[in-house]
Amino acid sequence: MVDAWEAAVEAQIRSAQERGEFDNLPGMGKPIPGRDLPYDESWWIKSFLEREALPTDLLLPTPLQLRRRAEQVPDEVRDLPTEESVREFVGALNREIVAWLRYPSGPRVVVRPVDTEAVLRQWRAHRAARNAAVASVPGVTESSIRPRRRWRWPWRWA
Numbered sequence: 001m002v003d004a005w006e007a008a009v010e011a012q013i014r015s016a017q018e019r020g021e022f023d024n025l026p027g028m029g030k031p032i033p034g035r036d037l038p039y040d041e042s043w044w045i046k047s048f049l050e051r052e053a054l055p056t057d058l059l060l061p062t063p064l065q066l067r068r069r070a071e072q073v074p075d076e077v078r079d080l081p082t083e084e085s086v087r088e089f090v091g092a093l094n095r096e097i098v099a100w101l102r103y104p105s106g107p108r109v110v111v112r113p114v115d116t117e118a119v120l121r122q123w124r125a126h127r128a129a130r131n132a133a134v135a136s137v138p139g140v141t142e143s144s145i146r147p148r149r150r151w152r153w154p155w156r157w158a
Contacts, residue, residue: 061106066097070114074122086123090116 016022034043049056057065069076070093077086094113101111
């Protein structure tokens with residue numbers, strides 16, 4: 001029965017080749033990417049992340065993700081417009097950190113809540129330096145400086 005099935009499949013492939021259905025396929029005549037590289041067990045996840053342009057941080061365990069996000073807080077809040085928005089951002093991150101600390105999973109990594117007041121001091125200092133730079137350049141106003149858009153986790157809007 002298996003031989004009959006294989007024969008039927010081979011006949012369909014042969015007839016498709018004769019009709020020219022395999023001619024001019026995308027990638028025809030090009031080498032297979034990664035063929036000369038050593039075998040990697042996680043090739044499929046790496047190719048998925050590259051193809052979908054996802055950050056590799058998604059592969060990290062939760063405590064390392066939280067720790068990395070805590071380290072990036074000054075850069076993330078730099079362009080926020082008000083102290084209240086900075087407090088909200090840091091508060092949301094601290095709530096996630098505390099939730100993880102209550103029920104830790106993954107490797108045991110030291111993750112501490114972010115000091116809101118220290119972040120606010122940095123934010124104020126950066127804001128004052130930026131305002132001084134804006135005041136020193138004629139014709140440039142605060143509203144003419146566009147903040148950079150940053151990538152955010154799509155499920156963390158709330």
